[in-house]
Amino acid sequence: MPRPTHPAGHDEFVAASLPVLVVEPELLFSRPLPPGSEVLAQVGETVDAGTVVAFEPTRDRLHVIRLEVDEDGVVGTVIKSVGEECRRGETVCYHHYLFGLGWKEYVSPADGVVDSLDPGGGYLVVREHPRAIRALLPGRVAEVLPDRAVTVRTGGVRLKGLAGSGGPSGGRLLPLPGAVFPPGDVAGRVLAVPGRVDYRFLLDSVLRRAAGVVCETAGRADLARLEAYLSGLTVEELRARAWHAKSSAEPAPALRDAGAESDGQPVGSPDEDVSLPVVLISGYAGAPAMSLEARFWERLRSWEGCHVTLDGRMNVDGEPRQPEAVVALDPARLEIELEAGPVAGAGRERPAVVLAAEGLRVRIVGGPHRGLSGVIDHLPEDPVELPGGRRTRVAGVRLGNVSGEATVMVALANLEAVT
Structure with a gap:
């Protein structure tokens, strides 16, 4: 194609290799807070990746259980009193009928506490426990803005992607040689995969309860299909689906107990929404690929076990954003990375x-x-x-x-x- 001419009145732009790995000795990472959150973190406090910095508001997390009543009030026996703790699926009321041949029970729909009981109307209200907002990265709290964000300062590396979906989430980094799972458990790990991944790999990552995926590229249709699969999916429903899924994932990791921990961080409570953030460093497959230097993946492999948080969303509240993963490094590793410098997408000269x-x-x-x-x-x-x-x-x-x-x-x- 001949060199294009510049139409009058139009701006210029430069075709340049994009930085995909940026080392930041003073890296600021913010955890957004919903309005009304209960903030626990304080400025100057040292936090770990699993530290709870705030709780989501609970005013809208009320579950009403309708009990059977007659002229004398609730039919049956209420075994939970106001202020008492109850677990998801735990019986809160039961009664016999037909001379003991029939049995009916009412169970709590969530982990929480009995907020109120109306024996005459037959209403029992469970207030769900607030969901924890964790720091996701180790460091020191730099700023606390109530109802807005808690910002953590650390040293580390930003991995910038051109596309992605889902997030945010975090875990320890687990580099893979390709889109093949290792024999061990990957629950709570962020998988770093060179090359392209497909929908089957992403689905297996969900079933194995991986915390996220950083890879070179994936099909746009594969990510759209993954988002559709995860829409409204809870941990409990995922466990039920896993029994029937025709997947290459082994049953054991797929049916990992809800609420279990990996590296000290909960994998998920039964009613928690399932997510799998994905960051595509080179963008969608099918677009002209931005090839990556070999040292990009070499450096990622050297960070195995480091805490990483990633957010694959490309649009937040109507504002476009760049998907990225943030890796926290200890001072010794950070010095090495500062000497090595940034990495840009290779294969295209400026x-x-x-x-x-x-x-x-x-x-x-x-x-x-x-x-x-x-x-x-x-x-x-x-x-x-x-x-x-x-x-x-x-x-x-x-x-x-x-x-x-x-x-x-x-x-x-x-x-x-x-x-």
Whole structure:
């Protein structure tokens, strides 16, 4: 393709290799807090990855159990009193009928405490225990903003991805030689996989209760299928599905007891939603791949056992974000990484300034369509207002790596020429 000319009035953009591994001696990591959370962490406090820094609010976590009543009140025997603890599935009331031939019981739908009891109306209310918000990384609490976030300061490495899904979560890093599971247990581990992973591997990671996956690439359809599978899925339902799943995963890790711990962190309570954050360093498969230097995976393998947290979401509250994994390193390892420096996507030299023009093949490196590629279809003359209110110059990009070609508007700053 001949070198494109610059249409009058349009900004320039540079095709450049993207940094995918950045070493930060003063790394700040924030844990968002829902409004009304009970904050436990204090500024200056030293925390571990499993330290509870806050509890989610419980005002909306009330479960009402409707008991059978007659003119004398509740039919049967209530065996839990107000203020008493109860576990999910534990009997709170029972009664016999038909001269003892019939039996009926009422069980608690969640771990919690009996909040109130109305014998006349037949209502028993269970207040669910608040869910813990953990630090996910070891370090020191740098800032506490009630109803907003708890920020932890540590030293480590950010691994930046071009696409992903799910999150946030955390665990200890377990590098794999490929998309093949080791013979041991991977529950609570973040799997680092060179190359491409498919839906079967991601599904097996869920069944084995892995904490997340960092890999080179995966199919867009595979991630969409995974998100659909996980939608509304709880740990208890996952255990039930595992009995029937025709998967290569072994039954033992798939049916790991809910609430069990791995590396000191709970794998999940029965009513907890199941998630598997995935970070794709090179973006979706099918897009022009950003190859990675061999030393990228070599360095990841040297961090085995380190605490890592990852968030594969590409959009939070309507704002685009870049998926990433954060690895906390001890001071000795951090010094080694500072000397080694960052790693960028390899295989593409940094060219001179490339000018936007119709017909130019580009890769999207930012925004909700990050990781896709296509061809510039048209270039509006005037700046366009983005959802966040900012006005900038954009290009209409005809996507060529999704089913049914579509044209999307992308800021020029989020485009990179494919050379």
